[in-house]
Amino acid sequence: MKSLLLLSVACTLVALAFSDTAEQKLRNCNDVRAAYSSKGFNVNDVPNKYINGAPLKVCPQGFSCCTVEMEEKLSQQSHSEIKAPVSRLSSNMQSTFRQRHGHFDRYFKELLVNSEKSLHKMFTRTYGMMYVQNSELFKNFFADLTRYYVSGSPAINLESMMADFWAELLERMFRLVNVQYEFSDAYMECVSRHTDQLLPFGDVPRKLKIQITRSFVAARTFTKGLSLMPQVVNKVSAVSASPSCVRAAMKMLYCPYCSGQVALKPCQNYCLNVLRGCLANQADLDTEWNNFLDAMLGLADRLEGPFNFESVIEPIDVKLSDAIMNMQENSMQVSQKVFQGCGQPKPSTTFRTKRAIKETAFTGRFRPYNPDARPTTAAGTSLDRLVTDVKKKLKHAKKFWSTLPETVCAGERIAPGDECWNGTAKSRYESVVMGNGLANQVSNPDVDVDITKPDIVIRTQIAVLKEMTSWLKAAHSGNDISFQTEEANRLTGKANCGLAPLKQYLQPSLSEKNNLHCVIGCTISLSPFIFSVSVVFTLTDR
Numbered sequence: 001m002k003s004l005l006l007l008s009v010a011c012t013l014v015a016l017a018f019s020d021t022a023e024q025k026l027r028n029c030n031d032v033r034a035a036y037s038s039k040g041f042n043v044n045d046v047p048n049k050y051i052n053g054a055p056l057k058v059c060p061q062g063f064s065c066c067t068v069e070m071e072e073k074l075s076q077q078s079h080s081e082i083k084a085p086v087s088r089l090s091s092n093m094q095s096t097f098r099q100r101h102g103h104f105d106r107y108f109k110e111l112l113v114n115s116e117k118s119l120h121k122m123f124t125r126t127y128g129m130m131y132v133q134n135s136e137l138f139k140n141f142f143a144d145l146t147r148y149y150v151s152g153s154p155a156i157n158l159e160s161m162m163a164d165f166w167a168e169l170l171e172r173m174f175r176l177v178n179v180q181y182e183f184s185d186a187y188m189e190c191v192s193r194h195t196d197q198l199l200p201f202g203d204v205p206r207k208l209k210i211q212i213t214r215s216f217v218a219a220r221t222f223t224k225g226l227s228l229m230p231q232v233v234n235k236v237s238a239v240s241a242s243p244s245c246v247r248a249a250m251k252m253l254y255c256p257y258c259s260g261q262v263a264l265k266p267c268q269n270y271c272l273n274v275l276r277g278c279l280a281n282q283a284d285l286d287t288e289w290n291n292f293l294d295a296m297l298g299l300a301d302r303l304e305g306p307f308n309f310e311s312v313i314e315p316i317d318v319k320l321s322d323a324i325m326n327m328q329e330n331s332m333q334v335s336q337k338v339f340q341g342c343g344q345p346k347p348s349t350t351f352r353t354k355r356a357i358k359e360t361a362f363t364g365r366f367r368p369y370n371p372d373a374r375p376t377t378a379a380g381t382s383l384d385r386l387v388t389d390v391k392k393k394l395k396h397a398k399k400f401w402s403t404l405p406e407t408v409c410a411g412e413r414i415a416p417g418d419e420c421w422n423g424t425a426k427s428r429y430e431s432v433v434m435g436n437g438l439a440n441q442v443s444n445p446d447v448d449v450d451i452t453k454p455d456i457v458i459r460t461q462i463a464v465l466k467e468m469t470s471w472l473k474a475a476h477s478g479n480d481i482s483f484q485t486e487e488a489n490r491l492t493g494k495a496n497c498g499l500a501p502l503k504q505y506l507q508p509s510l511s512e513k514n515n516l517h518c519v520i521g522c523t524i525s526l527s528p529f530i531f532s533v534s535v536v537f538t539l540t541d542r
Contacts, residue, residue, distance in 0.1 A: 029065035035262035036070070039077055045070050050260075058247055059255040060424075066258035071250070074257065078249040079241060082278065085408045090237035093397060094230035100390045101226035107386060108149060108219050111313050116142040119317035126321070134172055138320070141165050145212070149220050153480050158213050166205045166323075167192050173200075173324065174338070177331040181345035190342035200334045201323035208319055211312045214478040218299055218307040221475035221482070225296050226390070228468055229397075232289075232461050236282055236401075239457055244448040245278035252446070256421050267420035267429035268409055270446065275405035276434050277447025281455040283436040286402040288465040293394050295472035300387050300394070302476055310383040402436045 027049050037043040050063040056071050066074070119138060123131040131138075144165075148156040171188050183191075241249075252274050256264040266274075276283070303309065327334065339345070414420070422429040423446060431445045441449035474481040 032065040059258040064258040074254040075250040078253045079246045082249040097229040182348045200327045202326040204323035214307045215309040215312040217480045219309040248274045248447040264421045265415035268414045270429040271409035273446045277444045280438040280441045281458045292465045292469045295469045
């Protein structure tokens with residue numbers, strides 16, 4: 001009996017000892033101090049033991065290892081941590097398409113340079129001094145093509161430029177094949193007026209105009225689209241998180257610290273609701289972003305097919321030579337028709353011998369075009385390979401904005417199953433996961449989102465993408481409509497910034513609820529490759 005009593009007392013003492021140890025572990029903040037200092041903060045900010053009644057703004061105010069100062073620092077840390085993966089993904093996207101734009105831009109420019117060099121070399125060998133004496137005509141032709149590629153329709157009207165080129169070439173060749181005559185400026189104007197009926201260069205000018213217009217419009221618009229992508233991503237990713245988002249991030253990431261559960265990670269659905277609330281405005285960019293990418297992919301198909309810049313520019317020397325040869329072979333018929341329509345010219349007083357005709361005439365045939373003999377560029381590739389590569393990147397970029405929450409709330413950032421932080425305790429997260437976009441956040445249980453105040457930076461980028469998509473679709477049909485917007489902006493100094501699409505994306509609920517009229521003023525600046533937009537809102541009584 002005595003031995004049983006002693007055993008009972010011993011067991012009681014052991015139980016009390018274990019209880020004291022567990023309570024001591026529960027009340028000290030050693031784990032929090034270690035985790036807090038690992039973030040780069042001063043460990044002395046953390047109390048040694050749980051404190052009660054600290055006026056915390058986000059986390060529970062009962063027994064806690066957090067002070068007000070700690071909560072403020074951890075709020076800033078949570079802001080950085082929730083922004084970091086989004087910034088990293090955005091930076092990767094910017095880098096990807098900045099590089100692709102560089103590849104395409106260099107390739108197109110170098111293709112023009114190499115084509116001009118090839119023409120100069122072969123025309124010098126084939127036509128000799130007659131080409132050398134008139135080489136500035138062809139030099140100016142390539143210079144104008146480059147100016148259009150770089151600056152677009154406001155700098156060069158392709159159709160007018162090519163018409164002027166053929167008219168100048170006709171005048172020079174007509175004088176050369178009729179060197180025995182003198183022609184006044186008025187006479188040559190008459191010749192130019194009959195160009196359409198004479199067709200001195202055969203069908204080459206008509207075909208080349210179509211090919212150059214389609215391929216240059218497609219190439220320039222496509223590179224413009226590639227340059228726009230990193231600009232849009234940069235502006236959208238730079239949008240600051242709202243105070244409610246920072247509060248929700250703090251609660252999700254660091255309130256477990258205050259309860260001593262430093263290793264506890266958020267439930268996946270909880271994380272999704274927080275991120276979808278924080279990135280609600282960005283998700284609204286997704287529809288127009290995907291439309292833009294579809295238009296880019298459609299134009300990429302054109303670059304691979306009928307609007308292939310490479311297949312037009314590389315053999316351009318052959319096509320111009322064919323036109324010259326056509327004029328030479330039909331020079332007698334062309335001249336006779338001109339003489340009938342414009343009158344018999346006066347004989348030249350400086351004309352001496354038949355030898356002069358031979359020396360001033362174009363002779364020779366140009367080499368046949370070999371599509372496999374492509375010039376080498378610094379890009380070190382062909383258009384087909386560039387397009388194949390960029391199409392993969394464009395497809396991968398689809399739904400980038402709407403899938404950001406899923407991308408962030410994955411892997412080591414969340415805890416699977418029910419052993420996770422649900423915002424109040426280590427337990428299953430019961431709330432319904434919200435959809436993407438601003439309108440779907442009206443009942444978000446974790447982030448207070450004002451759906452009546454869309455972010456103006458993001459709404460402006462939506463309008464910019466919509467405008468660029470219309471340019472891409474026009475280029476898909478061989479048309480350059482960017483001139484219409486750019487020229488209007490140049491003349492007025494202001495523009496509606498695509499305000500029709502912009503107003504469409506600005507929800508009217510705020511002005512309607514307050515019986516106010518929203519007046520939107522906007523100034524737009526268009527460089528060859530990017531928009532700069534400023535928007536001013538004025539609220540006035542109705």
